[in-house]
Amino acid sequence: MAIVQMQKFHVLTFKKTHEKLLQTLQNFQKVEILPADEGILLSDNHFVKDDSSIQTDKLENQLARVLWAKEFLTNYVPQKSFIQKLRNQSPTYTLAQLEQITETSDWESFVEDLRAKDRRLRMISQEKQDLSKEENELNRWRYFDESPAVLNDLKHSVGLLGTISNEQIPTLNHELEKYPSSYYQIIQQTNSTTYLLLLFHKTNEKKVQYSLATVGFNEYHYPFQGKPQEALSEIKDKIAAIVAEEKAIKDALRQMQAEEIQLNVVAEYYSSKVIQSRNKERLFQSKAVTSLAGWIPKTQAQALEAQISQVTKGDYYLVFEEVREEEIDEVPILLENNRWVAPFETLIEMYSLPKYNEIDPTPFMAPFYALAFGMMVADFGYGLFLFLAILLIKKIFYFDASMKRSLTFFQLCAIPTMMWGLIYGSFFGMTMPFQLLSNQSDITEILIISVIFGYIQIFFALILKFYVLWAKKEQKFKAVFQAGSWMLFLFSVGLLALGFMVLPETSLGTIGSIGLVISLISVVIGGSTEGETFVGKIGTGLYSLMDLTNYMSDLVSYTRLMALGVAGGSIAAAFNLIISYFPTAARFTIGAVLFVLLHAINIFLSYLSAYVHGIRLQYLEFFGKFFTGGGRAFKPFKASNKYVTIVSDEKKQQEEQQ
Known part of the structure; x- marks a missing residue:
């Protein structure tokens, strides 16, 4: 239970094996690559930095293509619900499997096909908009049962189609009365606009045009062939055809679940290759030799040498070095604790990792935090509910390591919650047959216990400071x-x-x-x-x-252990008291619903308060006495695990054996 001891390593291999070496180290997942000039061996002028920027750009371009395809498919392929995702354990792959799947799949042709479908869907969308406008336009003239082209063939008359405001119809009538040889027909009328056919003798054309201008007549030039009704029918047929085509394309896209899964694998492959290529830029090379440096946990040194020996067939030079005093601030930090303490590492990571020459505060903080958390909730029923709920969730659903660690953290905090609940004799706000202290009447005693708790933790922090x-x-x-x-x-x-x-x-x-x-x-x-x-x-x-x-204010801060525990218990008891006033029938119907709802709210607020205030006590009152922090996390050279889960060959073999 401490900070993992690190070693710096430096390896020289023949240039021809450096690609395989990088892939092996990425699969190994336990080394952090450093720039080679920060290694143990001093590089002379024969070594130059490997420029992999062109290769990196190509890989990033390939990754961008795959990610576009993934995002495009997400809009159509039915996605699993959050619960469904948790119910199904995600498959794991090795880097070798990623490479094999990517190389054997015709993903590039598939992506081009998706791009073609995307272009066609965009064109269909634009065509639908254009046809919709034409349909709306023809709908206004569909009752004109002639081809408007005939108006251009009149010898002695002028025929016009156009629109006028409904308010101007009386004025139009008055103006046209001046010209006996004029005529108009209303084709269609809306709330504000009238669509007209006008006929008048050519000898009166200029005068009529002037009169039409005075009433706001807008001439319409018919852009289609044939009668409006016939043109409208053709437009509708075109719309139906492209809608059917659009539906067929989208239906085909919805059936591509398997292809989407394959794209996830390809995306992870190129993501890992990008990471590999970027780390390759940290290497130094001569004409024949590659220089590579990094950090590794001391316990993995022999395993690293075995991996390097295997991939280079013994043609390598490997040097390990212990951490020097001047490197303390640069050493990456990896915490290692047992299963009961490791979940509390999340609190350390939120605050700051320790430096390499500090102590890991996790095992010392964990019991104090858990006890403080339990004292601030202090209800056996609440603790039992949290413990069993998380136990059930972990049995039914699958979680990644980070989420599982967080759930275990709250499950461990539920144990002292039940313990303090027994001491207070509280079960969902109801008084149990036995209790050592009452959170209703023994306020002074609980206050003293809270201060004593703080006294012990602060004293312990000073012991740690003395030791450091x-x-x-x-x-x-x-x-x-x-x-x-x-x-x-x-x-x-x-x-x-x-x-x-x-x-x-x-x-x-x-x-x-x-x-x-x-x-x-x-x-x-x-x-x-x-x-x-x-x-x-x-x-x-x-x-x-x-x-x-x-120090006095620190001790006073611990009175929140009493305040929150008493407040939560009092609120729970108040809820029960309110429900007890209900008539018997209501008590077991709406009262039961209220009991669940109100206590659910109190449980949430109690746990939230305990979590936040427990953190405050550790960060300010406890860490402030002995812990500085400022360390940086160990970042192993491995795949991104963004799209699928990648495991080492060794772990994959263990999974298959199970």
Whole structure:
């Protein structure tokens, strides 16, 4: 249960094997590649950086094509629901399987076919819009039962089609009365517009045109062949044909579930090749030799050498080196804890990973966080519900490692929740037959327990601070006078409290008073080390006494353990009391529904509050005493796992054997 020990490695191989070597290391999934010039072996002028940018661009272009096809298919292929995805375990592949599937599939032709379908669907969409406009236009003139072209063949008359506002019809009548040889017919009329056929003698053309202009007549030029009704029928036939074509294309796309799965595999393959190509740019090369460097967990060193030996057939030079002092800030961090502690690593990752020369705070924080979480919920029923619900969910559904770790985290927190629920005798807000403390009447006792809990955790944090400082040769003085002095202070405060409130007849109070004076003097001495001049040392020493307020406020912060636990229990009891006032019939009908609904809300709020406030106590009151952080996560050279899950050859063999 600690930070995994790392080693830096540097390997020289013949240039002809470097592609296979990179693929092997990517499949190995346990090394982080470094730029070769940061390795152990110093590169001379014979080595140059491998420029793989052109290859990377080509691979990224291929990946972009596959991702476009995936996104395009997503719009048509029926997608599984969230529940369906969880019910089905995703298949796993090795890098070799990805390569085989990609090379044997005709995915490029398939993508081009999808592009052709996409282009045709876009054209159909545009054609539908154009035909729809033409259909609307013809609908306005469908009652004109002649071909408008005949109007152009009149010898003595002029025929016009056009529109006019309904309000102008009386005016039009008045104007046309001036010309006996004129005539108009209403083809169709809407709420605002009238569609007309006008006929008048050619001798009156200019005068009629002037009159038409005064009433706002808009001439319409018929752009189609034949009668409007016939043209409309042709348009509808065209629309029906392209709608049928569109449906056939979309139906075909909806049947491409297998092709979509294959595209996921191809996308993962090219994604892994892009990662491989980018890491290739970190290599140095001469005419015949490739230089590669990286970090690896110390326990995997022999396995790495075996992998390199196999792929290079023994033609390699491999060097390992322990972490040097000047490399501390650069070493990648990988935490390793047992199954009970590992789920709490998520809290460390949210805050900051430790540096390589620090301690892993996870195993020390986990029990305090779990107990604090349980005390802030403190209901046996709530804890039992959370534990069983997660147990059932994990049995029914399949989750990735990250999600499973998060679920296990809350499942572990449910155990102390049940424990504190038994202490408070609370079961969904109802009082159990036995209880050690009541969250309704024993508020003072619960408050004292909360402060004692905080006292213990803060004292433990100072022990860790003492250990961290003592482990450094030049920090032993600070360990005694900066950590040890505050430990003595808290211990003396504890003795004073016992002497005055619990055992007043003993000398504990006197011993506590003496220890308190010694601790404060030690605090001033420890703080003086931060000053550079004599006056500065006195000032910083005295100023360090201001930390008294910090420690007092830290202890007060733990009263939230009492406040949240009592508040949640009181709300649950209030819900039960309200339902108890219902008549018997209503109590077992609508009352049962309200019981589930109201307690579900309280469960959610209780767990949310416990999660957030528990984190606050660890980050501020606990970590602030001994933990600095600032480490960077170990980023192994492996596939992206964005589209399908990739495992090593070794793990795949284990899965098949099971």
